[in-house]
Amino acid sequence: MLEGQIEQPFDVGSIEMAQQKGSELVMQPSLSIQTQNVGRIYKLHGPKKKDDAKEVIALKNVNLEVHHGELFGLLGPNGAGKTTLIKVLATLLLPTSGTASVTGYDVVKDVKQIRRAISMVSGGETSGYGLLTVEENLWMFARFYGLDTDTARRRIEMMLDVVGLTDRQRSKISDLSTGLRQKMNFVRGFISDPNVVFLDEPTLGLDVGAAREVRGFVKDWMREHPDRTILLTTHYMAEADELCDRVAIIDQGQVLACDTPENLKKRLRHEPIFTLKVGPLGPKPSHDGRIEAVPGVRQVRVDDVDGHVTLNLTLAAEDALSNVLAHISGRGSKLISLEKNEPTLEDVFVDMVGRSLTVDTSQHGGGQDE
Amino acid sequence: MNDEGRVRKATGFRLFWITLWARAYPRIVGTTREKSWIFFDTLLPVMGTTAYIFLYRALNAPPDYVGFVVVGGAMTAFWINVLWSMASQLYWDKDAGNLELYVLSPGPLMAILAGMSVGGLVMTGARAAAILTVCSLLFNVTYQINSLPMLVLVFVITMAALYGMGMVLASIFLATGREAWHLSNLLQEPIYLASGFYFPIKAMGFWVATAASILPLTLGLDAIRQLLFAAGPSLGFLSVKAELAILSVLAVVFIAGAYVSLYKMEEIGRRQGRLIERRR
Numbered sequence: 001m002l003e004g005q006i007e008q009p010f011d012v013g014s015i016e017m018a019q020q021k022g023s024e025l026v027m028q029p030s031l032s033i034q035t036q037n038v039g040r041i042y043k044l045h046g047p048k049k050k051d052d053a054k055e056v057i058a059l060k061n062v063n064l065e066v067h068h069g070e071l072f073g074l075l076g077p078n079g080a081g082k083t084t085l086i087k088v089l090a091t092l093l094l095p096t097s098g099t100a101s102v103t104g105y106d107v108v109k110d111v112k113q114i115r116r117a118i119s120m121v122s123g124g125e126t127s128g129y130g131l132l133t134v135e136e137n138l139w140m141f142a143r144f145y146g147l148d149t150d151t152a153r154r155r156i157e158m159m160l161d162v163v164g165l166t167d168r169q170r171s172k173i174s175d176l177s178t179g180l181r182q183k184m185n186f187v188r189g190f191i192s193d194p195n196v197v198f199l200d201e202p203t204l205g206l207d208v209g210a211a212r213e214v215r216g217f218v219k220d221w222m223r224e225h226p227d228r229t230i231l232l233t234t235h236y237m238a239e240a241d242e243l244c245d246r247v248a249i250i251d252q253g254q255v256l257a258c259d260t261p262e263n264l265k266k267r268l269r270h271e272p273i274f275t276l277k278v279g280p281l282g283p284k285p286s287h288d289g290r291i292e293a294v295p296g297v298r299q300v301r302v303d304d305v306d307g308h309v310t311l312n313l314t315l316a317a318e319d320a321l322s323n324v325l326a327h328i329s330g331r332g333s334k335l336i337s338l339e340k341n342e343p344t345l346e347d348v349f350v351d352m353v354g355r356s357l358t359v360d361t362s363q364h365g366g367g368q369d370e
Numbered sequence: 371m372n373d374e375g376r377v378r379k380a381t382g383f384r385l386f387w388i389t390l391w392a393r394a395y396p397r398i399v400g401t402t403r404e405k406s407w408i409f410f411d412t413l414l415p416v417m418g419t420t421a422y423i424f425l426y427r428a429l430n431a432p433p434d435y436v437g438f439v440v441v442g443g444a445m446t447a448f449w450i451n452v453l454w455s456m457a458s459q460l461y462w463d464k465d466a467g468n469l470e471l472y473v474l475s476p477g478p479l480m481a482i483l484a485g486m487s488v489g490g491l492v493m494t495g496a497r498a499a500a501i502l503t504v505c506s507l508l509f510n511v512t513y514q515i516n517s518l519p520m521l522v523l524v525f526v527i528t529m530a531a532l533y534g535m536g537m538v539l540a541s542i543f544l545a546t547g548r549e550a551w552h553l554s555n556l557l558q559e560p561i562y563l564a565s566g567f568y569f570p571i572k573a574m575g576f577w578v579a580t581a582a583s584i585l586p587l588t589l590g591l592d593a594i595r596q597l598l599f600a601a602g603p604s605l606g607f608l609s610v611k612a613e614l615a616i617l618s619v620l621a622v623v624f625i626a627g628a629y630v631s632l633y634k635m636e637e638i639g640r641r642q643g644r645l646i647e648r649r650r
Contacts, residue, residue, distance in 0.1 A: 042643055087643075092470055094640045116379070116476045127467040129396045131403045136395070143392030144477035146379035155377070193377035 032196055032229035033066035033089060037098035040084050040253075058084040060253040061098070066246075069226050071218070073244030074233040075345060077356075081253040082233035083122075086198045089231065090120050103195050116145075118196045121189035123204025125182070130174030134165060134184050137173055138191055145192035152191070159187040163217060179210030186217055199232040203239060211239075218243055237345035249349055256352050261345055268343035268351055271298060272318045276311040277336040278328050285331070294327045296320020299350065308336060314347065381476070389477030393485025397455075397493045411447060411497040416504050419443030422568045423509055434601035435569075437513065440505040441598060442567035444498040445591050448532060449561060451494040453554045456536030459486055460544045469544075470645055479632050483540060487533035514600045520610065521597045527617045528590025534624025535586060541631035545638065561585060566592065570605040579607050586620050589613040 039060050043053040059081045066072040074082045087093040089102050091111045099106065105113040128137040135156055142152035160166045163183040173181060182202070189197055199218070203211035222230060234240050240247050241261045248258040257264060291300050291311065299314040315321060328335060350356060380388060401407070419439055426435045460483075463469040472482050505511065515521060543553055564582040565571070571579045571592050582588045593613040596602035607613070639645035 090474055092473060092640065092645050093643055112476065115474060116381075118474070120471075120474055122467070125467050127471050129468075131400055132396055136399070140392045140395060141471065141475070143388045144472070144475035144482075146381060146385045146388065146476060147377060148380070148388075151377060192379070 030067055031065050031101075031104075032068045032070070033064065033072070033100075033102050033231060035062050035064045035085075035089075035098065035100040038062040038085070038088060038095045038100050039097035040081075040088060040093065041096045057253050059088070059095070062250075062253075062255050064248055064255065064258065066229060066231060068229055069222075070245045071222050071230045071232065071243055073240040073247040074231065074250050075235070075237065075240045075247050075349070076233075076250035077235055080235075080250045082235075082250055083200055084253075085250070086120070086200050086231065086233055090118060090198050091115060117194060118198065119189045119192055119194035120198040120200065121185050121202055122199075123182070123201035123206075124178075125185045127185065127188075128173050130172060133170045133172055134160070134176070135169045138184065138188055141188045142191045147192065155191050155193075156187065159191060162220070163187060163213070179206050182206055182210065182214065183217075186214060190221060194228070196229045196231065199230060201233055201235070203234070203236065215239065215243060237349070241345050247345065249345075249352060251349075251353050257348070264345060264348045265343045268314070268347055271343075272315050272321075273341045273343055273347060274311075274313045274315065274321060274324075275339045275341055276313065276324070276328070277338075278309050278311065279333045279336065280307065281309055281328070282332040291324065291327055294320070294323045296323055301350070301356070309333070312341075314351070379476075385476065386478050386481040389475075389481035390485040390488060392477075393482045394489035394492070395485075397486065397489025400489075401493050401496055407493075407497060408500070411450075412500040412504065415443055415446055415497075415501050416508075418446075419501070419505055419568075420508075423505075432601055433512070434599040434605075436509050437511045437599050438570060438595055438605075439568050440502060440509065440511050441595060442569075442591060443505060444502040445565075445587060445594075446562070446567055447494050447498045447501060448491075448529070449565070449567075449587055450558075451490045451497075452532055452536035452539070453558060453561075455490050456483075456486060456533065457539035457543050457557075458554055460540045464544065464645070473636060473639075473645055479636065480629055483537045483628065483632065486540075487537065490536075491529055491533065513598050516597050516602075520614075521594065524590060524593045524597065524610065524614055524617070527614060527621055528586055528594070531586035531617050531621035531624055532590070534621055534628055537628030538624055538631050541628070541635040544644075545631075545635050561587070564588065570595065570607070572605055572607045583607075583616060584620075586617060586624070589617050589620075593617070 039062070040058045042056045042058055044056055045053050062081075062085060064072075074085065076082050084093065088095050089100060089107060091107055091114050094108060099108075101107065102114045103117045105117075107114060128141075132140065135153075138156045138160075139149070139152050142155065143149075147155070157166070157169075160169055163186060165180065165183050165187070168176065168180060173184065176184065182205075186202070189199075202218070203214050206214065218230065218232070222228070232240070232243060244261060246258065246260050247264060249256045249264070257267075291297060291302070296316045297313060297320060298316050301312040303310045303312075311324075313321075313324060315324075325335060346356070379385075419442075422439045422443075423436050426439065460469055463472065472479060506513075546553065562568075564578075565585050565587040566574070566579075566582070567587075571582060571588055574582065579588070589608070590613075592607045593610045596606040596610050608616075636645070
């Protein structure tokens with residue numbers, strides 16, 4: 001195809017519905033991304049040559065279906081395997097089992113077609129060359145995607161304006177702060193007009209303001225390009241909640257649940273969640289005397305903060321609260337404040353795996369890469 | 371942020387071509403932005419070259435030997451560039467996060483490497499010309515060019531073979547996973563010796579010179595000296611035509627080898643996860 005022709009890497013109508021034969025993937029035309037039983041195992045070698053390679057399971061039987069026009073989130077702690085899955089879908093890594101497709105093309109066999117249709121932006125990215133200006137770096141990457149110079153410059157100006165970087169257009173990228181550099185990375189990721197964008201922890205390391213601007217950019221882009229797809233990985237539950245149409249919760253290489261944030265939270269909604277701020281709880285009781293053992297308490301997270309204790313409680317029913325208050329009083333403490341909470345995705349995650357999203361599980365499997 | 375329709379994108383050879391020049395760009399503009407090269411890449415090599423010139427003068431060597439050393443000193447710049455900015459570059463690009471973006475983009479990896487070569491050649495050409503000019507003026511070197519078209523042809527083919535070798539080394543350096551600068555250090559000095567940078571390669575004897583001829587600079591430098599100096603042909607290893615023929619074969623072999631090793635590296639990288647791992 002010569003320059004001047006419009007490239008459409010994915011024509012929904014042209015995809016033939018293949019019949020499933022053995023491990024062949026049956027691609028549905030409405031899907032932008034599909035995985036069937038995708039697994040990935042890393043072999044890690046010890047410091048000595050004679051050491052046997054240790055196998056680490058990064059992904060295990062991952063089945064996902066992402067539709068065109070969806071902003072799909074992969075939510076999980078560090079080391080869950082989110083980045084590994086993105087790298088498999090972005091053709092940087094081969095799956096060791098299963099099949100996957102992006103825009104209808106197989107990630108193992110149809111590498112060229114996929115690469116024309118996708119783009120990727122990672123958090124904390126330091127790509128580009130420091131002696132080039134923002135504009136020159138973006139131009140260079142745009143050219144790698146086949147954009148002519150006029151189109152590249154027009155899009156660079158337009159997108160720098162969107163992210164508020166116009167005044168830094170001629171700054172060397174080595175002079176940019178982390179937040180400004182990440183904005184430039186976003187422009188790089190979207191400059192090629194991709195069908196599918198992989199965003200891997202895009203707000204990692206950004207301050208609150210910069211992260212908010214980045215999320216705003218993502219939302220605007222999806223609103224203006226309703227036929228495109230974004231696959232976002234994050235371990236920030238609020239980010240997944242705010243941005244994603246659907247979320248897959250992933251832990252130790254396995255997808256535990258996949259639904260809209262609303263539906264995922266509904267799973268817990270029948271169980272009231274309270275945050276109690278109380279005074280110091282006195283000496284640590286025996287096992288039976290702990291708050292977890294109070295009748296009606298399903299889960300509790302205890303945080304000691306500045307001389308008081310915060311209890312995040314999931315109860316079997318609201319009337320169990322009186323049992324908890326009696327328990328607190330019995331341990332010589334006083335209630336300072338009480339708040340009833342709507343469940344968050346963090347609560348969903350804790351309910352499913354029994355620990356917080358902030359716990360790094362990379363030693364168990366998943367991300368050598370996160 | 372409305373794009374007003376899909377963006378037009380080049381494919382095929384046009385994509386290869388624009389990718390090549392896009393990757394060459396940082397190196398070409400780098401020549402004007404990082405002025406420190408004037409000191410590090412010109413004055414320092416001039417000092418090294420000067421030491422050999424005084425050595426030959428102390429030994430009462432024929433005057434053309436001074437010219438031999440000056441040309442060798444200028445060509446050293448290309449070898450340094452191939453070693454440190456070609457062979458090691460993909461390894462460093464991996465650490466910076468550029469490699470996975472290169473692999474991910476539809477622009478062919480071969481075009482990226484070719485762009486690095488073209489950019490490196492332009493950048494280093496300026497350094498080599500500076501070394502040649504400064505040393506020629508300082509030491510009053512006399513050139514007697516036998517055939518300018520042949521000289522240009524030998525230079526072009528030598529560079530094609532040399533940068534082809536750099537492209538092969540880029541994949542090998544990446545595949546070995548060892549620290550790139552260790553490998554570069556390991557190769558730097560032995561190749562100074564084997565290429566005859568500071569003396570005619572004929573002096574090493576037929577078999578050693580033959581073995582050293584696997585390095586494009588060995589025969590390229592020998593042929594260039596034969597074409598530039600009156601005493602060149604008498605001190606040449608093989609005839610210029612024979613050296614040009616061998617260099618042409620080397621250029622084809624190295625560039626084809628670069629293509630094969632690059633795609634093999636990508637395949638191994640995707641299988642073993644080496645494209646995404648970073649040094650920490």
